[in-house]
Amino acid sequence: MTLVLNQVTTIFLSIALLTLGMVLVKKVGFLRKFCIPAPVVGGLLFAVFATIFKSLGWLEITLDTSLQSLFMLTFFTTIGLGASFKLIKLGGKVLVIYWLACGFLALAQNTIGVSMAYLFDLHPLIGMMAGAVSMEGGHGAATAFGQTLEDMGINSALSIGVAAATFGLVAGGLVGGPTVKYLISKHNLKSSEADTDLGIPIEKKEKPIQTDSFFTQILLITLCMALGTYLGELFSTATGFVLPGYVGAMFVAVLVRNIVDKINPKAIDMKSIGLISDVTLGIFLSMALMSIKLWEVADLALPLLVIVFVQVVFIVLFGVFVLFRLLGKDYDAAIMVAGFTGHGLGATPNAMANMAAVTERYGPSTKAYLVVPIVGAFLIDVFAMPIIITTINLFN
Numbered sequence: 001m002t003l004v005l006n007q008v009t010t011i012f013l014s015i016a017l018l019t020l021g022m023v024l025v026k027k028v029g030f031l032r033k034f035c036i037p038a039p040v041v042g043g044l045l046f047a048v049f050a051t052i053f054k055s056l057g058w059l060e061i062t063l064d065t066s067l068q069s070l071f072m073l074t075f076f077t078t079i080g081l082g083a084s085f086k087l088i089k090l091g092g093k094v095l096v097i098y099w100l101a102c103g104f105l106a107l108a109q110n111t112i113g114v115s116m117a118y119l120f121d122l123h124p125l126i127g128m129m130a131g132a133v134s135m136e137g138g139h140g141a142a143t144a145f146g147q148t149l150e151d152m153g154i155n156s157a158l159s160i161g162v163a164a165a166t167f168g169l170v171a172g173g174l175v176g177g178p179t180v181k182y183l184i185s186k187h188n189l190k191s192s193e194a195d196t197d198l199g200i201p202i203e204k205k206e207k208p209i210q211t212d213s214f215f216t217q218i219l220l221i222t223l224c225m226a227l228g229t230y231l232g233e234l235f236s237t238a239t240g241f242v243l244p245g246y247v248g249a250m251f252v253a254v255l256v257r258n259i260v261d262k263i264n265p266k267a268i269d270m271k272s273i274g275l276i277s278d279v280t281l282g283i284f285l286s287m288a289l290m291s292i293k294l295w296e297v298a299d300l301a302l303p304l305l306v307i308v309f310v311q312v313v314f315i316v317l318f319g320v321f322v323l324f325r326l327l328g329k330d331y332d333a334a335i336m337v338a339g340f341t342g343h344g345l346g347a348t349p350n351a352m353a354n355m356a357a358v359t360e361r362y363g364p365s366t367k368a369y370l371v372v373p374i375v376g377a378f379l380i381d382v383f384a385m386p387i388i389i390t391t392i393n394l395f396n
Contacts (some may be wrong), residue, residue: 007064015259017042021286036169037347039138039282044166051294063291067248071284072144076246077224078277079251080218082266082378084261094327094375095371098336101323102375103383105315105344106132110391121304124395125154128388130307131156134164135148135315136384138347140281143288144173145388148244152396156296160304162289164298167308172345176354179316180338184362189331191363209272217272224253241393243254247385254382315344334358335365339372348376 005013023041031041051189083368090093110131117127129149134142142165146158183189228249235243258266297304314365319337329335338358342351351372 001058002060002062003136005064009097010063010065010287011067011283013046013063014043014283015288017046017290018282018286020045020368027392033173033353035208036166037139037282037285037349040162040166040169040286040289041141043286043292044162046290047292047294047320050290053212055295064115065287065291068147068284069286071280071287072147073225073229073246073249074280075140075222075277075284076144076250077228077253078273078280079378081220081222081273082270082277083257084378085258085265086261086351087374088379091371091374093201094336095375098323098340098371099375099379099383100319100345101326101340102136102344102380103387105318105340106136106380106384107313107389108318109135109311110387112314113228113307114391114395116303116310117308120306122303123154125149125159125392126160126300127307128391129157129393130164130289130304130311131391132384133166133388134161135308135311135345136380137341137388138163138169138343139165141384141388143285144244145392147288148242148264149392152242156293158288158302159292159294160296160300162292163301163304167305168311168337169346169350171308171312172342172350173353175312175316175343175345176338176350177357179319179341180334180354180358183320183334183337184331184358187329187334189334189362191331191365192358207271207274208233209269213269214272215268217276220256220268221253221273221276224256225249228252241389242396243389247389250381250385312345315347319344331363332365332367335368336372339368339376343372343376343380348373351376361394 018039019042021038021040024041025036025038035298037358046370050061053061071361110128113127113129113131114124115127117124129142129146134147137145139162143158146161149157228251229245230248231252232243232245232248235241238374257268319340323340324333324337327336335355335358338354339351342348342354354369355365355372359368
């Protein structure tokens, strides 16, 4: 028996699964502790049941995910609009060092993924899906680039990327705290800030979102989306290199953000942009994850686990012996290593959870809470995306 869901029903199902995921994350301690995203929980749960039903010969579900690309394009555009270079000046030298380290990490993760793929006699781009795409990029990039690679003929790329991102997310939550506790104990580090501050910058009372301002943000987002998709097509035609439309839209958004900042710094409302980003990411991830074919990655489970294990070992060693020293070998540097481990293997919420766990016990670090979210949520893709695109074109 085959059940075919149309476009509208598929969107409804994706939102229902996203809502279910939110409920489960609140109720299940393990999911909450490791910051597993709600759409990942709901989407993967559906994928598991769909796989069981298909394996038993009971039911095969066909989904219409044609609108997934629109939500994905919108999400990456909002990421670009958040990348204000004024933030770099605010973070100073430490932010630049941290940012460059994230760029190096993306290169190293792709190198590890591709090298390990050759070792297991797999296509190098399968290895890349367990590299920077899923480690630094998280589920968002794994889903986006996985679909791109599948369109290019690399079977199971999406499923492998999502699986690697999930393994990395859990690993980032597991190793971040112990790594920083080791640094703090070994170097006898202490917070120099008042205990009452908690290291988190105090935000001013925000104004409610206004309709006219909200539509201004939609205007800017759709402008960047339109220009970005044309840029991707023109670049690919002129050079022969693959440049997905969502990557072009993100980089156009970076340019638009910094041009608008010079003309009218108040034009971009990050509260509205953030809301649009959260909604579109949630729907696009839920839609993508509920449609993955888990049976396709069963044979690759062992190679995938080995590659992710090597990635975890590398980021811990790099954080302890290189990044900690580059950032100044002080308490703030140790806390930033916690954040680096979190978003280097998963996502920015994972990084924040790692830092919160450590600062709650050892004291606040305002510098870490300034640098890590700025780089992890926005600036990191300025380096990561070109590295991923170059890798795809090298091994395509």
